[in-house]
Amino acid sequence: MTYHVDLLLDDERRIASPVNMRLVLRVGGVVVAGISLLFIVTLFAKGRDAKFQSEAAQAQWARLEPQFKYLMELRTARTELRASSLLMESFRRTRLPLGDELAALQAGIPADIQLQSLRITQFAGKQKTSTIATRSYELHLTGKLTGDDPKESVDSLIACLSSPAFSNRVEAVSVPNNGFRKETVRKTPAGEPRTVWFFELNCRYRPRSFE
Amino acid sequence: MVLPADLVKNTLGGGVTGAFAKLKFGRKAVRTDVVGLDVGDATTRVVRLMRLGDTSTLVAADLLPPVELPSDETGEVRPAPLLLPKALRARYAAVAVTSPQACIRLLSVPAGTDNNRANLNFGFFMERMGLPEGSAHRIGYEIVSTENRDQNVLAVSLPERQTRWAVSLLPQGIPAPYSLQVSGAAELNCFSRELTAHHGDAPAIFMQIGSDVTHVAAFYKGRLAFYRQCQLGSHAIVRTIQEKLGIEEKLVPGALEDDLIDASAPIAAAIEPLLRQLVLVREFVERKRTCRIEKILLSGSLLGTKYWNEPIVKVMGIVPATWNPLDTLPCQPGALAERVKGNESRFASAMGAALAVLEMES
Numbered sequence: 001m002t003y004h005v006d007l008l009l010d011d012e013r014r015i016a017s018p019v020n021m022r023l024v025l026r027v028g029g030v031v032v033a034g035i036s037l038l039f040i041v042t043l044f045a046k047g048r049d050a051k052f053q054s055e056a057a058q059a060q061w062a063r064l065e066p067q068f069k070y071l072m073e074l075r076t077a078r079t080e081l082r083a084s085s086l087l088m089e090s091f092r093r094t095r096l097p098l099g100d101e102l103a104a105l106q107a108g109i110p111a112d113i114q115l116q117s118l119r120i121t122q123f124a125g126k127q128k129t130s131t132i133a134t135r136s137y138e139l140h141l142t143g144k145l146t147g148d149d150p151k152e153s154v155d156s157l158i159a160c161l162s163s164p165a166f167s168n169r170v171e172a173v174s175v176p177n178n179g180f181r182k183e184t185v186r187k188t189p190a191g192e193p194r195t196v197w198f199f200e201l202n203c204r205y206r207p208r209s210f211e
Numbered sequence: 212m213v214l215p216a217d218l219v220k221n222t223l224g225g226g227v228t229g230a231f232a233k234l235k236f237g238r239k240a241v242r243t244d245v246v247g248l249d250v251g252d253a254t255t256r257v258v259r260l261m262r263l264g265d266t267s268t269l270v271a272a273d274l275l276p277p278v279e280l281p282s283d284e285t286g287e288v289r290p291a292p293l294l295l296p297k298a299l300r301a302r303y304a305a306v307a308v309t310s311p312q313a314c315i316r317l318l319s320v321p322a323g324t325d326n327n328r329a330n331l332n333f334g335f336f337m338e339r340m341g342l343p344e345g346s347a348h349r350i351g352y353e354i355v356s357t358e359n360r361d362q363n364v365l366a367v368s369l370p371e372r373q374t375r376w377a378v379s380l381l382p383q384g385i386p387a388p389y390s391l392q393v394s395g396a397a398e399l400n401c402f403s404r405e406l407t408a409h410h411g412d413a414p415a416i417f418m419q420i421g422s423d424v425t426h427v428a429a430f431y432k433g434r435l436a437f438y439r440q441c442q443l444g445s446h447a448i449v450r451t452i453q454e455k456l457g458i459e460e461k462l463v464p465g466a467l468e469d470d471l472i473d474a475s476a477p478i479a480a481a482i483e484p485l486l487r488q489l490v491l492v493r494e495f496v497e498r499k500r501t502c503r504i505e506k507i508l509l510s511g512s513l514l515g516t517k518y519w520n521e522p523i524v525k526v527m528g529i530v531p532a533t534w535n536p537l538d539t540l541p542c543q544p545g546a547l548a549e550r551v552k553g554n555e556s557r558f559a560s561a562m563g564a565a566l567a568v569l570e571m572e573s
Contacts, residue, residue, distance in 0.1 A: 001435075002403075004567035004568075007369055020384060
């Protein structure tokens with residue numbers, strides 16, 4: 001049996017702490033107030049600083065704005081020019097250097113061959129693996145020759161077209177069906193018949209992309 | 212149980228600390244380190260008890276200078292904080308107030324229903340305890356036992372000013388006040404434990420002599436059966452002896468302890484009112500309980516105890532024993548300060564207050 005008649009009210013009970021809560025609250029209040037004051041002062045100082053910086057920046061902007069605008073115009077012009085240049089460059093790359101081709105053809109064609117026609121056809125296409133546009137060329141040659149061994153001359157012409165002067169650009173050289181045939185014509189002053197060989201050649205160039 | 216605060220006049224508001232304490236104190240936590248303080252008397256008695264498992268131990272005990280109890284007059288109650296030596300500084304304090312204005316009654320009230328319990332209100336206790344109407348008192352009570360249709364209620368009251376004064380002795384830090392008791396009730400707690408530990412269920416009378424008030428309690432089968440407060444204490448005894456022997460008041464204690472003079476006659480005359488109370492208590496208990504009182508234990512301010520035996524034996528037929536409350540618990544070596552020696556019997560209230568807190572939660 002415990003005879004414990006406790007007269008202490010709940011309001012009078014407190015935590016057994018060696019630290020004085022009232023003192024802690026007071027010190028805490030002072031610290032919080034100090035920190036708040038410091039924060040406000042810092043905020044005010046930073047605000048003033050920002051205002052000065054803003055004014056300086058505005059003055060500087062007013063001074064630099066014309067130059068900046070001129071610079072921007074230059075940049076836009078440069079961009080447009082660069083785009084045009086690239087476009088032209090891509091066109092240039094797809095162009096077949098006909099002068100070189102004809103010069104090479106002139107140098108490489110056998111003497112017994114007489115060219116009758118030369119036609120270069122151009123067509124547009126696309127690369128197989130991408131959507132980049134390409135330009136393709138095909139050279140169609142017709143000619144005639146006489147002699148004992150016309151086939152050799154034609155082969156020589158084909159070899160010329162497949163030579164390094166052309167091979168970088170030429171993909172394939174072919175003789176179409178009935179593209180090598182002989183005809184007998186009266187050509188001699190004596191009216192003697194003479195055998196003339198006619199030939200046709202298709203020379204397909206590699207596609208040249210706009211890339 | 213403390214009566215609702217709205218019925219108690221002039222109670223202090225809790226403030227921030229109080230509100231915080233309300234949150235933290237669920238009365239669930241176990242207090243294992245408690246200092247018991249007995250304040251308001253000629254000395255301040257302090258004991259520190261610690262509990263380890265089921266065993267409570269006396270860790271330190273000391274007598275400190277008195278702190279003056281506020282009078283009944285109006286005015287602010289702001290005593291200087293009570294500074295305890297490090298050895299006595301526990302986390303929580305059980306404060307017992309020794310006050311001539313404290314009132315303790317063992318009341319018999321009808322038991323049982325909630326209606327009866329509802330009747331145990333402030334007005335009821337004011338009336339039954341004889342407190343003047345309009346006075347500011349804090350009242351608490353504990354139901355001690357229930358017999359047949361009655362229950363014995365131990366009711367205590369203390370002037371509100373003195374409760375506030377006692378609480379403000381420990382305004383901050385440690386120890387924090389955890390219990391506020393009236394000394395006369397707190398010492399019952401210690402004596403009850405002594406009875407259980409060393410005397411079994413023997414019917415016994417316990418007399419605690421204070422400076423101004425003496426408490427007489429009778430225990431039957433280990434429970435409080437009768438309680439009486441006498442407005443007579445060691446001060447009155449000293450004054451009587453002083454008048455009889457014609458010596459200065461401050462020389463009285465020395466004269467009683469020495470064998471230079473025979474103080475048996477003045478002592479017998481001085482304690483005569485107490486003897487009458489003893490007889491009354493014995494007769495009441497023996498008649499009501501149909502038993503015989505077997506033991507009388509004395510403690511408190513026992514001046515010239517050696518002269519007490521003869522008059523007590525003469526009227527009671529029992530040789531009284533002096534009870535040392537500090538023997539109630541195991542004591543750590545070096546726990547008792549030098550000042551305590553010879554004054555051990557004064558610590559019943561401090562021990563009882565601390566034990567009440569330790570045992571409340573065990």
